[in-house]
Amino acid sequence: MSALQSDVSTLWDRYQNDEIDADSAGEDAYATLEEFLDALEAGEVRAAEKQGDTWEANEWVKQGILLNFGLRSIQQYEHGGTTYNDVLPLADSGEYGDRGSRNTPDGTVVRQGAHIGSDCILMSPAFVNIGAHVGDGTLVDSCDTVGSCAQIGENVKLGANTLIGGVLEPVENAPVIVEDNVSLGAGCRVTSGFVVGENSVVGENTLLTPRIPVYDLVEEEVVYGELPANRRAFTRFVESSISDHDLFEGGAYKPAVVATDLETETLEATEREDALRE
Structure with missing residues (x-):
């Protein structure tokens, strides 16, 4: 598991357990989310990849996207x-x-x-x-x-x-x-x-x-x-x-x-x- 994947998964668990929200996430959380978005735009991580003959979702990537909605306020x-x-x-x-x-x-x-x-x-x-x-x-x-x-x-x-x-x-x-x-x-x-x-x-x-x-x-x-x-x-x-x-x-x-x-x-x-x- 990459460091970014591990960080996103940890954030997701905390978010699912109501330990953090948009008001309490903190700078480290937002730094992880920004790094994640940069990796998406660069094509370094993808929401789904082909495994053999089958396309499979990368759950942690979709979790990272959902975190960007859940932990950010409307601006x-x-x-x-x-x-x-x-x-x-x-x-x-x-x-x-x-x-x-x-x-x-x-x-x-x-x-x-x-x-x-x-x-x-x-x-x-x-x-x-x-x-x-x-x-x-x-x-x-x-x-x-x-x-x-x-x-x-x-x-x-x-x-x-x-x-x-x-x-x-x-x-x-x-x-x-x-x-x-x-x-x-x-x-x-x-x-x-x-x-x-x-x-x-x-x-x-x-x-x-x-x-x-x-x-x-x-x-x-x-x-x-x-x-x-x-x-x-x-x-x-x-x-x-x-x-x-x-x-x-x-x-x-x-x-x-x-x-x-x-x-x-x-x-x-x-x-x-x-x-x-x-």
């Missing part, structure tokens, strides 16, 4: 001529340009404690919440939300108006994962700890959540909570168990996700994205 901050009230300021984006990342003005918001990698593009208005990890070379397009603790891989394209859900509590639950080289079409939503496998292409307006089945036509099986790697996915509707109900003339249907092999024309489309970036 008034200024940003871009706007006054806002929060327990933390926004992230300092002053070093983004040094590592080749762009965040366009008038609405791009990155909260303190979020990691933005190198060669990223953040198009306004977009929002990246605390604990999120955005990998190198990733595009966060206009009107996108990257929720708390979401883990976005390298060279990912999040199409405009995409929602990546956040998961802070319970601390043992893994957040939403989008692995490397994924392309999500405009209007996609990924929620509740769903895992999007690497190299996949997802059609626009697709909802990926553990409650909706994924019909994997490659392995010929139905899976929940994940889209396997190297897939092309899109939404279709399948017959519901109440399809013969009198109220549903013509049948009732429920959403499903269909996953197929990547097609040549889809790969060419991702290559065009590379050309646009360059």
Whole structure:
């Protein structure tokens, strides 16, 4: 266990036992919280990591994020001529340009404690919440939300108006994962700890959540909570168990996700994205 992990875990135990609060935490506690936020922004610690084939939450990291809410008081901050009230300021984006990342003005918001990698593009208005990890070379397009603790891989394209859900509590639950080289079409939503496998292409307006089945036509099986790697996915509707109900003339249907092999024309489309970036 690292010294930082040990310090955060000790603070968490004291907080859970009502031994400290925002008024009594003390300078050492806040120094630990600041060190923790710096480590998150640097990508040195992450809310979830892949162990073998499975993504697992780092509970102590999520505890550290929750401590920043529980042990801090609301303050008034200024940003871009706007006054806002929060327990933390926004992230300092002053070093983004040094590592080749762009965040366009008038609405791009990155909260303190979020990691933005190198060669990223953040198009306004977009929002990246605390604990999120955005990998190198990733595009966060206009009107996108990257929720708390979401883990976005390298060279990912999040199409405009995409929602990546956040998961802070319970601390043992893994957040939403989008692995490397994924392309999500405009209007996609990924929620509740769903895992999007690497190299996949997802059609626009697709909802990926553990409650909706994924019909994997490659392995010929139905899976929940994940889209396997190297897939092309899109939404279709399948017959519901109440399809013969009198109220549903013509049948009732429920959403499903269909996953197929990547097609040549889809790969060419991702290559065009590379050309646009360059």
